[in-house]
Amino acid sequence: MTIDRYELVGIFGSAVDAGVASLFVGAGLSAAAGLPTWSDLLGPLAAEIGVAGEFADLPLLAEYYEQNGPGRRPALENHLRNELSAYRTPAESHHLIAKLPIDEIWTTNFDPLLETAAADASVAAQDNDALDIGTGRRTIIKMHGSLSRYTPTTWTAAPVITRSDFEQYEDTHPRMWALLRASYLTRTMLFLGFSFADPNIEVLLRLARRYDTTAADRHLTVLRRPADPEGVQLHELRVRDLENSGVHVCEISDFSELTPMLQAITTRTRPERLFVSGSGDKALLKPWYDKLAVALTARPPSWQLASLGGPAGWGVTSRLAELLRANGRYRPDRFRIYFRKNSAAQAPLMDAHVGTAIFTDLEREELVGSVLDDCRALLVICGGSGTSDEVRWALERGVSVIPLASSGATARSVWDSSNIPPDLGGRPCDPQVWHNLADPDPDVAVMAAMTAIDQAMCRPRG
Structure with missing residues (x-):
C-alpha cells in the first residue's frame, strides 16, 4: 500500500532526527529549473543514427550512438554538455534541499544546481572521492558524472549515460558503489525526482532487489503516477515490486508537487x-x-x-x-x-x-x-x-x-x-x-x- 505525503514527511523527519537520513535526487527535481527531460535530451540522437520514432531504452540509444563511428563518445559528451550548460540557476527545490540537516545527498544528475544551492557542501564526483566521505562535512555525491559550476562548462567527472556505462558501473566505480550500498543498508534513503521513464530508476530498482530491506522497512521514494490509463497497470506492478522490497512509495501526479513536499520536510527537520x-x-x-x-x-x-x-x-x-x-x-x-x-x-x-x-x-x-x-x-x-x-x-x-x-x-x-x-x-x-x-x-x-x-x-x- 502506498503512503501519503504526510506519512513520508513523518518517516523521513524521524530519520533526520536520528541522524540516519540520506537523500537521493533524480532528474525530476531539476525539471523545475527548466532542464530538459531525458527523452528531450537524448531523443535527438536517434535521428542522427537513422532511428525513427521513440526509443524507450535511452541508455541503449546512447550506446548505439557511441558505437556508430569513431569520435562518437566525445560527440555524445559534448551534446550533453551543450544542452545542459545554460542551466545555472537553482530552483526553489534545490535551495530547500540545501537547508536540510543531512550529510549525504546523492544524485545521478549531471547539472551543478545542487552544489550551487548548497555552496558549503563538498562534492564527490570521482570514484576516489568516496574515500573522503564521512568526515563530518555534508557531501553531494555525483555518482553518474558532473558538469562544472563555472564557465566554460567542462566535465569534472565523465557521464554515466550508455548501457555499457550502467552495466559496468560496479567495476568502474567500486568505491562509489560500495558507499551507496552501505548507505542503503544502514540509513533511511529518500529517492526524489525519479519516474519509471527515468533511466536512472535502475539504481533504485537494483538496490531494492539486491539488498532487500523488508525487515527494516526503511526506504522512501516519490514517483510520478502516469496520466495515461494504459500505463497504470505496469506502474502499479512496479510500485508493488518496490514495496515488497522495503521501499515505501508516495505517488504524485506531477514533479511540481515535489517543492511543497520538500518545504514540509524542511520545516519538519528544523x-x-x-x-x-x-x-x-x-x-x-x-x-x-x-x-x-x-x-x-x-x-x-x-x-x-x-x-x-x-x-x-x-x-x-x-x-x-x-x-x-x-x-x-x-x-x-x-x-x-x-x-x-x-x-x-x-x-x-x-x-x-x-x-x-x-x-x-x-x-x-x-x-x-x-x-x-x-x-x-x-x-x-x-x-x-x-x-x-x-x-x-x-x-x-x-x-x-x-x-x-x-x-x-x-x-x-x-x-x-x-x-x-x-x-x-x-x-x-x-x-x-x-x-x-x-x-x-x-x-x-x-x-x-x-x-x-x-x-x-x-x-x-x-
Missing part, C-alpha cells in the same frame, strides 16, 4: 522551536500567556521558545521560565531572545534574567527571517503591524502559523483570513481545533492553540 509573536496591553495579555505557560510546562524539554522580546514573547517566556524554575526544570538554552541592530526600538523592558540573549547587527526583517528559518511554528497573540509582518515572513518560509484568534487584533485577522484550516506540521489542522482558536472562553482557545502547536511541532499523537 529545531523544535516555537516563535512567539504579538503585542498589546500587558494587563490584557497576561491571562493568555499565563495559561499558555502552564500548558507548555507539560511539553518536552527539547522544545525551545524564540522571540524578539516583545510583550507576548517576553510574557510567555518569563512566565514559563518562572514555572520551570519552581520545579527545578529551568534551562536557559530553552529560551532565545534576539536583539536586533537598533535595540532602542525594541520593547518592553525585561524585568528578569531569563533565557539566552542573542545580540545581532541585523535589521528587523533579516533578523526575523533568520530566526524563522530555524523554527517550526509561529504563535500569534494579539499583535499589531509588526506582528503582521512576522506572520507574512513565516508563511513565506513554510513555518506553521497558529493565531490565538480570541486574543484579538492581528491574531484575529490572521484567523479570519483562512477560509479553510491550513496545514500544520505537514497535515491539515482539524476544523474544530481551528474553530476553537476563536472561542471566547480563554481555556478553550488556549487548549486549541496547544493542540495546534503540538501538530505544528510534529509531536507524536496519542
Whole structure:
C-alpha cells in the first residue's frame, strides 16, 4: 500500500532526527529549473543514427550512438554538455534541499544546481572521492558524472549515460558503489525526482532487489503516477515490486508537487522551536500567556521558545521560565531572545534574567527571517503591524502559523483570513481545533492553540 505525503514527511523527519537520513535526487527535481527531460535530451540522437520514432531504452540509444563511428563518445559528451550548460540557476527545490540537516545527498544528475544551492557542501564526483566521505562535512555525491559550476562548462567527472556505462558501473566505480550500498543498508534513503521513464530508476530498482530491506522497512521514494490509463497497470506492478522490497512509495501526479513536499520536510527537520509573536496591553495579555505557560510546562524539554522580546514573547517566556524554575526544570538554552541592530526600538523592558540573549547587527526583517528559518511554528497573540509582518515572513518560509484568534487584533485577522484550516506540521489542522482558536472562553482557545502547536511541532499523537 502506498503512503501519503504526510506519512513520508513523518518517516523521513524521524530519520533526520536520528541522524540516519540520506537523500537521493533524480532528474525530476531539476525539471523545475527548466532542464530538459531525458527523452528531450537524448531523443535527438536517434535521428542522427537513422532511428525513427521513440526509443524507450535511452541508455541503449546512447550506446548505439557511441558505437556508430569513431569520435562518437566525445560527440555524445559534448551534446550533453551543450544542452545542459545554460542551466545555472537553482530552483526553489534545490535551495530547500540545501537547508536540510543531512550529510549525504546523492544524485545521478549531471547539472551543478545542487552544489550551487548548497555552496558549503563538498562534492564527490570521482570514484576516489568516496574515500573522503564521512568526515563530518555534508557531501553531494555525483555518482553518474558532473558538469562544472563555472564557465566554460567542462566535465569534472565523465557521464554515466550508455548501457555499457550502467552495466559496468560496479567495476568502474567500486568505491562509489560500495558507499551507496552501505548507505542503503544502514540509513533511511529518500529517492526524489525519479519516474519509471527515468533511466536512472535502475539504481533504485537494483538496490531494492539486491539488498532487500523488508525487515527494516526503511526506504522512501516519490514517483510520478502516469496520466495515461494504459500505463497504470505496469506502474502499479512496479510500485508493488518496490514495496515488497522495503521501499515505501508516495505517488504524485506531477514533479511540481515535489517543492511543497520538500518545504514540509524542511520545516519538519528544523529545531523544535516555537516563535512567539504579538503585542498589546500587558494587563490584557497576561491571562493568555499565563495559561499558555502552564500548558507548555507539560511539553518536552527539547522544545525551545524564540522571540524578539516583545510583550507576548517576553510574557510567555518569563512566565514559563518562572514555572520551570519552581520545579527545578529551568534551562536557559530553552529560551532565545534576539536583539536586533537598533535595540532602542525594541520593547518592553525585561524585568528578569531569563533565557539566552542573542545580540545581532541585523535589521528587523533579516533578523526575523533568520530566526524563522530555524523554527517550526509561529504563535500569534494579539499583535499589531509588526506582528503582521512576522506572520507574512513565516508563511513565506513554510513555518506553521497558529493565531490565538480570541486574543484579538492581528491574531484575529490572521484567523479570519483562512477560509479553510491550513496545514500544520505537514497535515491539515482539524476544523474544530481551528474553530476553537476563536472561542471566547480563554481555556478553550488556549487548549486549541496547544493542540495546534503540538501538530505544528510534529509531536507524536496519542
